[in-house]
Amino acid sequence: MVDVTREFQDIERAEPEDVELYHPHSWITKYVFSQDAKVIAIQYSVTAMAIGMVALVLSWLMRLQLGFPGYFTFIDPATYYQFITMHGMIMVIYLLTALFLGGFGNYLIPLMLGARDMVFPYLNMLSYWIYLLAVLVLVASFFTPGGPTGAGWTLYPPQVILSGTPGQESGVFLMLVSLVLFIVGFTMGGLNYVVTVLQARTRGMTLMRMPLTIWGIFTATVLALLAFPALFVACIMLLLDRALGTSFFMPTLVEMGQTLSYGGGSPILFQHLFWFFGHPEVYIVALPAFGIVSDLISTHARKNIFGYRMMVWAIVAIGGLSFIVWAHHMYVSGMHPMFGFFFATTTLIIAVPTAIKVYNWVLTLWRGDIHLTVPMLFAIGFIITFLNGGLTGLFLGNVVVDVPLSDTMFVVAHFHMVMGVAPILAIFGAIYHWYPKITGRMLDEAMGQIHFWVTFLGAYAIFFPMHYLGLMGVPRRYHELGEMAFVPPSAEELNAFITVVALIVGFAQLVFLFNLVWSLFRGREAGGNPWRATTLEWQTPTTPPPHGNWGKELPVVYRWAYDYSVPGAAEDFVPQNQPAPAGAAE
Amino acid sequence: MSQDRRWLLGGLAVVFGFVGLFLASRAGHGIFYWIGLIVFLAAVGTIFGFVRAAFDEAEGKAQTPQHLVPLTMLAVAVGSVVFHFLSPWWWSPIASNWGYIDQTIIITFWITGVAFTAIVVFLAYCLYRFGHQAGRRAAYEPESRRLEFWLTMGTAAGVVAMLAPGLIVWSQFVTVPEEAAEIEIVGQQWQWSFRYPGEDGRLGRSDTRLVSNDNPLGLDPNDPNGADDVVVQNVDLRLPVDRPLKVLLRSLDVLHDFYVPEFRAKMDMIPGTVTYFWVEPTRTGTFDILCAELCGVGHAYMRGRVEVMEESQYQAWLQQQPTFAALANGYARVTSRSPDGGEASARSSVR
Numbered sequence: 001m002v003d004v005t006r007e008f009q010d011i012e013r014a015e016p017e018d019v020e021l022y023h024p025h026s027w028i029t030k031y032v033f034s035q036d037a038k039v040i041a042i043q044y045s046v047t048a049m050a051i052g053m054v055a056l057v058l059s060w061l062m063r064l065q066l067g068f069p070g071y072f073t074f075i076d077p078a079t080y081y082q083f084i085t086m087h088g089m090i091m092v093i094y095l096l097t098a099l100f101l102g103g104f105g106n107y108l109i110p111l112m113l114g115a116r117d118m119v120f121p122y123l124n125m126l127s128y129w130i131y132l133l134a135v136l137v138l139v140a141s142f143f144t145p146g147g148p149t150g151a152g153w154t155l156y157p158p159q160v161i162l163s164g165t166p167g168q169e170s171g172v173f174l175m176l177v178s179l180v181l182f183i184v185g186f187t188m189g190g191l192n193y194v195v196t197v198l199q200a201r202t203r204g205m206t207l208m209r210m211p212l213t214i215w216g217i218f219t220a221t222v223l224a225l226l227a228f229p230a231l232f233v234a235c236i237m238l239l240l241d242r243a244l245g246t247s248f249f250m251p252t253l254v255e256m257g258q259t260l261s262y263g264g265g266s267p268i269l270f271q272h273l274f275w276f277f278g279h280p281e282v283y284i285v286a287l288p289a290f291g292i293v294s295d296l297i298s299t300h301a302r303k304n305i306f307g308y309r310m311m312v313w314a315i316v317a318i319g320g321l322s323f324i325v326w327a328h329h330m331y332v333s334g335m336h337p338m339f340g341f342f343f344a345t346t347t348l349i350i351a352v353p354t355a356i357k358v359y360n361w362v363l364t365l366w367r368g369d370i371h372l373t374v375p376m377l378f379a380i381g382f383i384i385t386f387l388n389g390g391l392t393g394l395f396l397g398n399v400v401v402d403v404p405l406s407d408t409m410f411v412v413a414h415f416h417m418v419m420g421v422a423p424i425l426a427i428f429g430a431i432y433h434w435y436p437k438i439t440g441r442m443l444d445e446a447m448g449q450i451h452f453w454v455t456f457l458g459a460y461a462i463f464f465p466m467h468y469l470g471l472m473g474v475p476r477r478y479h480e481l482g483e484m485a486f487v488p489p490s491a492e493e494l495n496a497f498i499t500v501v502a503l504i505v506g507f508a509q510l511v512f513l514f515n516l517v518w519s520l521f522r523g524r525e526a527g528g529n530p531w532r533a534t535t536l537e538w539q540t541p542t543t544p545p546p547h548g549n550w551g552k553e554l555p556v557v558y559r560w561a562y563d564y565s566v567p568g569a570a571e572d573f574v575p576q577n578q579p580a581p582a583g584a585a586e
Numbered sequence: 587m588s589q590d591r592r593w594l595l596g597g598l599a600v601v602f603g604f605v606g607l608f609l610a611s612r613a614g615h616g617i618f619y620w621i622g623l624i625v626f627l628a629a630v631g632t633i634f635g636f637v638r639a640a641f642d643e644a645e646g647k648a649q650t651p652q653h654l655v656p657l658t659m660l661a662v663a664v665g666s667v668v669f670h671f672l673s674p675w676w677w678s679p680i681a682s683n684w685g686y687i688d689q690t691i692i693i694t695f696w697i698t699g700v701a702f703t704a705i706v707v708f709l710a711y712c713l714y715r716f717g718h719q720a721g722r723r724a725a726y727e728p729e730s731r732r733l734e735f736w737l738t739m740g741t742a743a744g745v746v747a748m749l750a751p752g753l754i755v756w757s758q759f760v761t762v763p764e765e766a767a768e769i770e771i772v773g774q775q776w777q778w779s780f781r782y783p784g785e786d787g788r789l790g791r792s793d794t795r796l797v798s799n800d801n802p803l804g805l806d807p808n809d810p811n812g813a814d815d816v817v818v819q820n821v822d823l824r825l826p827v828d829r830p831l832k833v834l835l836r837s838l839d840v841l842h843d844f845y846v847p848e849f850r851a852k853m854d855m856i857p858g859t860v861t862y863f864w865v866e867p868t869r870t871g872t873f874d875i876l877c878a879e880l881c882g883v884g885h886a887y888m889r890g891r892v893e894v895m896e897e898s899q900y901q902a903w904l905q906q907q908p909t910f911a912a913l914a915n916g917y918a919r920v921t922s923r924s925p926d927g928g929e930a931s932a933r934s935s936v937r
Binding site for chain 1: 673674676726727730734738749760775857861873877884
């Protein structure tokens with residue numbers, strides 16, 4: 001598909017004049033309570049990365065315990081479960097979701113679509129501040145009596161609110177309140193992204209000319225708006241069960257010899273609600289990564305993305321299917337066994353559009369002019385880890401294969417590879433790619449190379465062997481193996497090896513953080529379009545773009561986002577806002 | 587490539603070389619030796635590449651394209667396959683009829699393994715063959731319907747090849763044989779209890795509301811089917827070999843999951859509901875019982891053991907156990923009456 005328009009005479013220019021009132025006047029309204037999507041994006045990203053560092057440190061503590069059980073006396077079973085719970089929840093919700101949608105969504109949607117800002121800037125600002133509040137409430141649970149909840153990030157009742165679980169006193173309240181706040185804040189932002197994509201595209205930017213990054217973020221936002229309400233009601237009902245003694249999820253039960261006053265509720269109901277949110281959540285994280293990686297590969301291989309229309313339809317199909325696969329997380333939950341047939345089938349069907357995306361990324365490299373820049377390396381790292389994690393998903397999605405593997409380290413290895421490592425690599429690639437637009441300076445290449453190789457090879461060395469622990473039968477969420485007749489002593493050594501590598505990978509992230517700060521002052525000047533890319537954000541009149549993005553005139557789009565190496569063109573890229581030369585053959 | 591960058595990367599390669607040597611020196615297990623050696627050789631190769639590039643530059647030769655990246659990606663694919671075949675970590679020898687599940691896993695390993703290797707090798711080839719060189723220009727080919735169609739069909743065929751056997755085995759898994767004997771396993775924080783049907787072969791009704799010190803599993807005293815039931819706590823689970831069993835699962839407090847790795851089958855236990863799976867133990871021996879669903883701080887300590895024995899041995903043991911009705915009439919606690927006496931291997935130390 002090649003999509004170029006020559007003229008726009010029949011469409012009226014519909015933009016109102018620039019109003020002085022619209023721009024911020026004080027330091028506070030410009031940098032703190034800012035309504036500029038780009039500033040909000042940076043606020044979201046910095047907050048998400050800060051809380052992400054907390055979760056990273058928690059993972060080190062967990063790994064220390066698993067690799068060298070007994071050496072670290074300050075880690076007991078209760079604290080271990082608290083670390084594991086907070087690590088999971090922070091990484092999935094407060095880091096990945098917030099960074100992809102709140103961070104990249106805010107920065108890239110207006111710039112890539114040729115808009116001046118989000119359509120509801122004030123709501124956008126509120127969204128960030130409510131997100132920050134949610135993060136603070138979550139962090140507060142570390143300092144309450146009893147500490148944060150240790151129920152696992154899935155928060156399954158009944159144990160989440162019973163006394164056998166750490167953090168039952170107050171940590172669980174703060175966790176649920178924080179989630180509710182997050183969802184409120186996200187809904188404000190999410191409506192904003194969807195309306196902006198649908199209503200504020202510049203002239204010529206048809207839906208089928210949008211860069212795949214925007215398709216990914218847009219579809220993920222729609223998923224999130226439909227999926228988060230399920231988590232919202234689950235959190236509210238669980239709060240009521242804990243605070244007021246209602247029994248939405250609580251059956252009659254005997255705790256430590258005492259019959260509690262609950263009765264008639266259904267623990268399985270919570271699991272359905274949780275995973276009705278939880279599975280789309282995987283794609284809320286994955287779809288923006290798909291989009292970003294498509295654009296990185298196309299730009300740095302100087303070649304149009306292969307099969308653009310198929311890529312768009314694959315994103316939409318995956319998004320739709322992701323709502324009818326949730327119970328594959330519940331094959332051994334005790335739900336009706338006949339569900340297994342349906343959910344295994346839908347789950348494996350989703351592999352087809354996903355595989356097509358992988359093929360198209362690799363086929364984009366075929367006969368390209370591949371520049372092995374740091375963003376490109378991260379994109380390649382994403383493809384390999386995502387491919388690996390996606391394929392192990394075919395084990396766990398195929399209901400009967402899931403029976404021995406569920407709740408083992410195989411599951412841990414699988415989801416870290418597919419929705420931990422892979423999206424994080426995409427995020428790093430995206431940061432190396434767009435940092436020059438955000439700051440006007442390049443990130444240091446040598447530090448970037450070190451960061452990439454240690455992170456990619458290290459993460460692979462952590463999670464690939466971990467599958468085999470699970471295959472052997474080592475359960476997840478055990479703070480130590482203890483006596484297990486079927487586990488050979490060499491498994492302890494493998495655990496120690498994984499821990500050492502995890503620490504090395506963790507420290508490599510410090511190189512990245514240093515690079516972010518150092519390059520801000522010392523990085524090479526980037527210019528407006530250092531990667532010679534076609535999309536609109538690289539065509540702004542000034543870099544970094546000011547409030548309002550485009551100066552006097554909005555750009556007009558004449559072509560799709562992937563005109564790289566067009567035969568006959570002078571340069572190997574043609575920006576989206578460059579008109580076709582009069583009389584040129586199409 | 588600038589000078590500083592080369593030195594930085596060279597320094598990194600040296601560090602990696604040392605890490606590789608360190609790992610190889612530990613060599614507590616063969617796999618570490620190989621991983622260490624591979625890392626070390628990769629580091630040596632990198633340094634060699636830098637030295638050669640430096641000489642080439644000094645002599646004014648044209649820069650050779652970088653082959654390190656495609657080679658590393660190739661090494662990831664090859665290394666994964668080698669690891670798979672050399673790995674000493676593999677499933678425990680099976681002790682039940684669910685060898686079908688293992689076979690389905692093997693089919694899945696082959697299909698996904700071939701797909702993974704093929705795609706990564708192709709990716710590495712693209713990086714090698716189409717790396718940037720001065721004057722190269724990418725081809726312009728927006729899409730190819732035919733290629734996309736055949737790739738879709740091929741993927742669909744692979745998916746069907748995994749799903750079809752999976753669903754067939756699942757239908758066996760959910761179809762409990764008529765002749766299966768019932769047995770009940772009850773989970774609570776953090777121990778296992780077991781109930782066997784007596785002479786009548788039927789388990790009596792139970793209700794969590796009836797749980798008390800004298801009736802730890804909440805059996806209904808008014809149900810005649812339950813009178814001859816045998817309840818045991820704090821001892822190993824005993825099962826007869828070569829007989830299909832319908833394992834009924836109950837929980838008194840939170841979610842648990844009855845998991846014996848050698849049986850392959852597992853299922854959650856939910857308070858307020860009876861769940862089940864079926865299994866036929868196929869060899870005698872003693873195996874670990876683990877809890878596989880997070881159930882609070884004692885989760886990892888919630889252990890037990892199952893002893894699979896010959897039918898005659900099993901029956902002889904079962905005969906000796908007091909029935910529920912007998913217990914209700916004033917016998918002492920079950921544990922002290924069992925032939926194992928106070929054996930408490932399964933007890934959690936947390937409780």
